[in-house]
Amino acid sequence: MYKFSHILRWILPLVVTLILVARAQGEEALTAKEKLFLERHSVWKVHSEDYWPPFNYREFGERKGYSTELVLLLAQQVGTKVEFVDVADWAEALDKLKAKELDIISNMTPTQEGQQFAKFADSRTIAVTNALVSSDAINSITKLSDLIGKSLAVVQGAAEIPVIRENYPEIRLVETQDTLHSIEKVVSGRVTAAFDSEHVLRFYLENYIDSPLRVTSLAENVNLGVYYQTLAVRKDRPELASILDKAYLSLSPETIQSLKRKWLTNNQTNKVNVLNLNRDERMYLNEKQVIRYCTHPDFLPVEGTLDGKAQGMTGEYVQYFEKSLAIKFEHVLSASWKESLQNIEAGKCDVLTLSRPNKSRLDYMTYTQPYLSLPVAVAIHQNTPYAAEISALVGRYVGFNRNHGLADEFRERYPDVNFVPVDSAFTGLQMVENKELFGFIGALPVVTYHLQNYFPNLMVGSRMNQSFPLSVGVNKAEEKLANILNKAIEKMDIRLHSSILNSWTPVNYKPVSDNRLVWAVLTIGFIVVCAIGYSYYVLQMKYRKLEELSTKDQLTGLYNRYTIDTVLAEQVAQFGFSRKPFSVILGDIDHFKILNDRYGHLIGDQALITMSRVFEENISDSDLVGRWGGEELIVICPGKTEEQAEYLAETLRLAINAEYFDEVGTMSCSFGVAQYFAKHSITDLMQRADRALYHSKRMGRNTVTSYTDFHLQYKGDAT
Incomplete structure (x- = not known):
């Protein structure tokens, strides 16, 4: 230890000296004229674009991209500051440089025309490959010559325009404001087709555009394939170009490579789901920069305010909206629900995260489609007669939260129940505990939360055939925002809802001694039928741990039967809102029992693990695969018709045939496919998939059968 410390005493001063010498050499590399220039021009005005990712763009109101970070590094190297100047498009950037309103354009191709008003740095900061984007249905567009006699969109002022016109005069060029317009x-x-950098085109298609388009690289085109860009400065400030070159050369190769890996190897994005936002909607979000939202301060675990911060399950969905829309959401504090309503009416917040359409609010608020539905339940005292049926409430006094807008619906549906309005769930449940009310009716997760935390002597006595369908309420002045949020809601998939559910559903339950409390515990599971999950809340349990419900199968890592049942129920609830199709695929491993008998269960387990991996690798992000039981696997396919799910099943079948299974060799799987329809239950759906699967087995295995095909062949067996 002594020797190491002794060596370190000598090495550290040497390292520091070398660093200081290197820095001194970097400073000495600047001429006296260049140093004087920096003294007089300590702030650089640099152009900033909105729509040229991943090189130069804005997200969350923040300037991002390879060129943006590079110019900041160069300024840091010579001790200057950067002032970014926003430009609406590339043409404006060129105009501002000509007018000497800019010092630097951070990404520009050197051209003879550009040299008339700009001085280019010698350093080649970016190598750019051009590409075409065209409809996926047009397979014939693989090179520029394929566009002869056709139209091609290109950004106005692009350096390649004269080259295209010279080499391909028969192509009709359509100049646009920016790449997104193209x-x-x-x-x-x-x-x-449209022409631009391959990086830029792929960034847009991967993150913003939800259309069947394809990108074709032009790397092999001699004149237009690969080109380089550099920094361009005002022509009357040539010293600045020289300074930028020296600053660039002073960067270590590791620094430059790290920057390129960050921006040009893997496109950076906060994307959760691709949203097909049009240009006006993107412009709206870009100008908006922040969306202010109000919440119900006392509706936990759905949402609430603790220690001045928004809490609850809606917090998870706000994060989803932030990432999907690439914009920041800012919480506006409210002391009460009434104040939240006043805030959105006064324009102090743009949205309410949870709201139900109400005639009295239509003057100042519009609504998205529902994205959350909460079942309704009644809490009663444990010492009162068990009220498993709604008929047990006839003639009783039952409290409800006056702020939740279901009073008229309750009274109309249950005219023989005496409903009493109260100010909050806590107040109503307290009145039940004091036996001032027989029961309290409210959203099941809210009731359960209060019972677990504050009212151990109460229980969930019955559930009503009613639910809270909840939407985002949007200030009427921001109707464009409502349309944007609807697009984000439409893209919510089962993985999002399941992750929220799995993260925040409590798993510790009180041991019970009678069926009433067992039913009370099981009602938590019913939340899954219509609710989309719980968000974060601190659950101070007074009960002993009974068991922990796992969401994943321990062997395969796939979702287990409990989670699959949950997601199926959720899909049925969402179908009630949107009428969008969903289908299921049942897969059964062929001859699995024989495999286990011949090779043993350890090899069988490994084969099942490999099979699960093949399933996961060949489904889309919106699908969910789980273990249905034994050697049966299931895929839930939101948004897919039976025909589309059948195509996916065939893809899975072929992928399994091509896979090598250790110790076993090749294997196969039989499939049954069925689509959900409004008149059916989940049981009906699964029976249809199972019948189709059985037919595949009868046909010799390693086959895909849809229920429709099975039904047409065996009408007598269908119901």
Whole structure:
């Protein structure tokens, strides 16, 4: 230890000296004229674009991209500051440089035309490959010559325009404001293809555009394939170009490679789901920068305020909206629900995270489609007669929260129940505990939360055939925002809802001694039928741990039967809102019992693990795969018709046939596919999938059968 410390005493001063010498050499590399220039121009005005990712763009109101970070590094190297100047488009950037309103354009291709008003640095900071984007249905567009006689969108002022016109005069060029405009013209069919950097085109298609488009690289095109960009400065400030070159050369190769890996190897994005937002909607979000939201301060675990911060399950959905829309959501504190309503009416907040359409609020608020539905239940005292049926409430006094807007519906549906309005769930449940009310009716997760935390002598006595369908309430002045949020809601998938459910559903339960309390515990599971999950809340349990419900199968790592049942119920609830199709695929490993008998259960388990991996690798992000039981696997396919799910099942079948299973060799799987329809229950759906699967087995295995095909062949067996 002494020797190491002794060596360190000598090495550290040497390292520090070398660093200081290197820095001194970097400073000495600047000429006296360049140093004087920096003294007089300590702030650089640099152009900032909105829509040229991953090089130069804005997200969350923050400037991002390779070129943006590079110019900041260069300024740091020579001790200057950067002032970013926003430009609406590339043409404006060029105009501002010509007018000497900019010092630097951080990403520009050197051209003879550009040299008339700009001085280019010698350092090649970016190597760019051009590409075309066209409709996926047009397979014939693989090179620029394929566009002869057709239209091509290109950004106005792009350096490649003269080259395209010279080499491909028969192509009709359509100049656009920016890349996003170009892509939108392809989507709408107004042009055949669009031309831009391959990085930029792929970034947009992967993160913003939800249309069947394809990107074709032009790397092999001699004149337009690969080119480089550098920094361009005002022509009357050549010293600045020299300074930028020296600053760039002073960066270590590791620093430059790290920057390129960050931005050009894997496109950076906060994307959760691709949203097909049009340009106006993207512009709206870009200008908005922050969306202010109000919540119900006392509706835990759904949402609430603790220590001045928003809590509850809606917090998870706010995070989803933030990432999907690439914009920050800012919580506006409210002391009460009434104040939240006043805030949105006064324009102090843009949205309410949870709200139900109400005639009295339509003057100042519009609504998205529902994204959450909460079942309704009644809490009663444990010492009162058990009220498993709603008929037990006839003639009784039952409290409800006056702020939740279901009073008229309750009274109309249950005219023989005496409903009493109260100010909050806590107040109503306290009145039940004091036996001032027979029961309290409210959203099941809210009732359960209060019972577990504050009212151990109460229980869930009955549930009503009613639910809270909840939407995002949007200030009427922000109707464009409502449309944008609807697009985000439509893209919510079962993985999002399941992750929220699995993260925040409590798993510790009180041991019970009678069926009433067993039913009370099981009602928590019923939340899954219509609710989308719980958000974070601190659950101070006074009960002993009975068991922990796992959501994953321990052997395969797939979702287990409990979670699959949960997600199926959720899909049925969502179908009630949107009428969007969903289907299921049942897969059964062929001859699995024989495999176990021949090779043993350890090899059988390994084969099942490999089979599960093949399933996971060949489904889309919106699908969910689980272990249905034994050697049966299930795939839930939101948004897919039976025909589309059948195609996926065939893809899985072929992938399994191509897989090598250790110790076993090749294996196969039989499949049954069925689609959910409104008149059916989950049991009906699974029976149909099972019948189709059985038919595949009868047909010799290693086959895919849809229920429709099975039904047409065996009408007598269908119900």
